[in-house]
Amino acid sequence: MSTTMETNENIESDSKAMVLLMGLRRCGKSSICKVVFHNMQPLDTLYLESTSSPSLEHFSTLIDLAVMELPGQLNYFEPSYDSERLFRSVGALVYVIDSQDEYMNAITNLAMIIDYAYKVNPEINIEVLIHKVDGLSEDFKVDAQRDIMQRTGEELLELGLDGVQVSFYLTSIFDHSIYEAFSRIVQKLIPEISYLENMLDNLIQHSKIEKAFLFDVNSKIYVSTDSNPVDIQTYEVCAEFVDVTLDLFDLYKETLTENEKGRNDNKPVARELKNVSELGNGVILYLRQMIRGLALVALIRPKGSDIESCLTIADYNIDIFKKGLEDIWSHSKIEPDKFNTIQN
Numbered sequence: 001m002s003t004t005m006e007t008n009e010n011i012e013s014d015s016k017a018m019v020l021l022m023g024l025r026r027c028g029k030s031s032i033c034k035v036v037f038h039n040m041q042p043l044d045t046l047y048l049e050s051t052s053s054p055s056l057e058h059f060s061t062l063i064d065l066a067v068m069e070l071p072g073q074l075n076y077f078e079p080s081y082d083s084e085r086l087f088r089s090v091g092a093l094v095y096v097i098d099s100q101d102e103y104m105n106a107i108t109n110l111a112m113i114i115d116y117a118y119k120v121n122p123e124i125n126i127e128v129l130i131h132k133v134d135g136l137s138e139d140f141k142v143d144a145q146r147d148i149m150q151r152t153g154e155e156l157l158e159l160g161l162d163g164v165q166v167s168f169y170l171t172s173i174f175d176h177s178i179y180e181a182f183s184r185i186v187q188k189l190i191p192e193i194s195y196l197e198n199m200l201d202n203l204i205q206h207s208k209i210e211k212a213f214l215f216d217v218n219s220k221i222y223v224s225t226d227s228n229p230v231d232i233q234t235y236e237v238c239a240e241f242v243d244v245t246l247d248l249f250d251l252y253k254e255t256l257t258e259n260e261k262g263r264n265d266n267k268p269v270a271r272e273l274k275n276v277s278e279l280g281n282g283v284i285l286y287l288r289q290m291i292r293g294l295a296l297v298a299l300i301r302p303k304g305s306d307i308e309s310c311l312t313i314a315d316y317n318i319d320i321f322k323k324g325l326e327d328i329w330s331h332s333k334i335e336p337d338k339f340n341t342i343q344n
């Protein structure tokens, strides 16, 4: 669902999972929203029109997430705009800085916004995307990050805000970095995140799994992972496995549906999505549908044991993991229909 707002009257003041996307004009805010939440191809963002009024979009995953984009040209601190109410309802302020442009103005603007937001809502997570880094060389990326972090720190110090915690991410819509950044941003808004991480740690310890991600299949954001460090290449392989699995499923859906209809008197059949694939280097990728549009993707390295027994143990433990998720979230009110494409 998506709504465009003319005023800020419909802000849900009690929503903790509101993400506010801000930044100067043309820094890339709409492109980020379209690519991450609407599967738009990055090159198609070249033709996006400038956003002229705030827009609010809702996404349901483990939590109900609202992403509000505020156009760069609006002044939110003029009296007619109820900025206080807006910032009080926000869980994360995501500020986008165009790293390919002159960024001093953006840093001053960011410091001013943090000053305001933090006073109104000290619980707010402040997240800064150093964006469009695809156009920078490796050395330049590191320099730009150091420079932006240092200058932001200086601005905040001048405002007496040196204690405010700000997280920085290098991002681009042309690779997986934007999904990785949004994954971390969204995870901070999930109250049960440490519980989920413990469950995943437990799962991998008992199942010869090297790494496990809980993906939101629509956006490719991972809402949780085990506590081992995330290697971006492992994330990329797993995210692509989600894409391949969904593509294959769509490809064969029609035929399967016809066959199943014949066998089941036209009753719809809910099928759980599952895909297991062995790569050339012996690593196994395992995907299983969970609840609420989520899929567990695990990377299994059999290391000498036979593949069959590895998979049997994984199947058994992942069943238990899924039941655990169902127990925790069964009483929640939202049940997104993202797997409509895979249930017939």
Ligand SMILES: Nc1nc2c(ncn2[C@@H]2O[C@H](COP(=O)(O)OP(=O)(O)OP(=O)(O)O)[C@@H](O)[C@H]2O)c(=O)[nH]1
Binding pocket: 023, 024, 025, 026, 027, 028, 029, 030, 031, 032, 042, 045, 046, 047, 048, 049, 050, 051, 052, 071, 072, 073, 131, 132, 133, 134, 135, 171, 172, 173, 174
């Ligand atoms: N190279 C590069 N270009 C990007 C990236 N993200 C967005 N852009 C481009 O930046 C331009 C501006 O993007 P928009 O998403 O319209 O920017 P915006 O911040 O929403 O702009 P306003 O609506 O005017 O506030 C577009 O031409 C995008 O294709 C990126 O990661 N890398």
